[in-house]
Amino acid sequence: MMPGWLRPLLLKFTDRLRLRSLHHALLLSGIAGTGKRVLATALAKTILCKQVSDEGSCGQCQSCLLFEAGNHPDYHQLVSEKQLGVDAVRGGIQKLAGTAQLGNNKVLVxxxxxxxxxxxxxxxxxxxEEPTVNTYLLLLTSRKTALLPTILSRCEKHDIPLPAEQTxxxxxxxxxMTDVTPATIKAxxxxxxxxxxxxxxxAEGLSFTGYQQGIADLMGNKESPRSLAVRWQEHAVQVVKWLQSDAHEKYIRTLHSDDYLASLKCQQASVQLQHPGVNKAVILTGVLSVFSVNPL
Structure with missing residues (x-):
């Protein structure tokens, strides 16, 4: 079932599709984890469906069954682990050439x-600029500013909303997943x-609960900044982000200069961590030392 915060957009796109007014190039943007791929998949299925209803795809026609089976001949994705090169894009464009194999629409995501x-x-x-007949392109991004202005100007842009906490x-x-705390959702x-x-x-990675326990151990002198940094170095960017949020909130409450300086230290570390080849453990040790009762 389509999540509530995505449903209005899907219904809007579906209505425009039925009225033949859906733009051929849609850019769905928003922070990671908001459901852009979920929405794009549902929309692609709807665009390809032969019996579209007010709610979207019918789920029963030949197109929907092929889509669910993962072998729809008119549905294509361009995926790359790192950069998406020109050959991959040209290959995707080539697949859109000609008439749709099922005689309806074609979609490239x-x-x-x-x-x-x-x-x-x-x-x-x-x-x-000049799409082939009955062709739709769905572009997704968490970094809209990283796209060329020429790409942005040729797409109809839609931001995926962040749902409310209770939602x-x-x-x-x-x-x-019950008993999820507001603090975890905010994190x-x-x-x-x-x-x-x-x-x-x-799930792989450092959970927020694990982070909270680690910081508690650090503050309780059960863990050193260095040992914690070595253990968390692969998650340094996320850890620094959480630490900065904690320091900022504390400063808002206390207006103490130490809390401001801790937030500033996190901000500086975030910039340093963007550079390739940096020693994440060293940078993270420096940040955690600010929050430790026994620095280094």
Whole structure:
């Protein structure tokens, strides 16, 4: 079932599709974990459906059955682990050429459009300007500013909204995740799917609960900044983000200069961590030392 915060957009797109006024190039943007791929998948299925209803795809026609089976001949995705190159984009465009195999529409989804190289973006421009008949392109991004202005100007842009806190709590409960605290939801930027991933059994990465316990051990002198930094170095960016949020909130309450300086230290560390090849453990040790009762 489509999550409540995404449903209005899907219904809006569906209505425009039925009225033949849906733009051929849609850019769905928003922070990671808000459900852009979920919405894009549902929309692609609807665009390809042969019996579209007010609610979206019918789920029963040949197109819907092929889509669910993962082998729809008119549905294509461009996915890359790192950058999306020009050859991949040209290959995707080529698949859109000609008549749809099922005689309806064709859809190309680019889940991480911001990873396109400049050459790849330029290769996509002509298709955005002059799409083939009955072709729709769905571009997704968590970093809209990373896209070329020429790409942005040729797409109809839609921001995925962040759901309210209670909406996230209710949705997580429906997924079997009960007793989720507001602090955990806030820690993951109110992004429902990010929270869900962090809570699911066997999820990789550092959970917010694990972070809280680690900081408690640090403050209780049960863990040193260095040992904690070594253990958390692969999650340094997330840890610094959480630490900065904690320091900022504390400063708002206390207006103490130490809390301001702690927040500033986190901000500086965030910039340093963006550089390739940096020693994350060293940077994180320096930040954690500010929060420790026994620095270094």
């Amino acid at each position: 680019i889940p991480d459009a911001d990873t396109m190289t400049e050459a790849a973006s330029n290769a996509l421009l002509k298709t955005l 996230v709590i209710d949705w997580l409960a429906a997924q079997g 993951y930027g109110y992004a429902p799917y990010t929270v869900l991933d962090s809570l699911q059994e066997g």
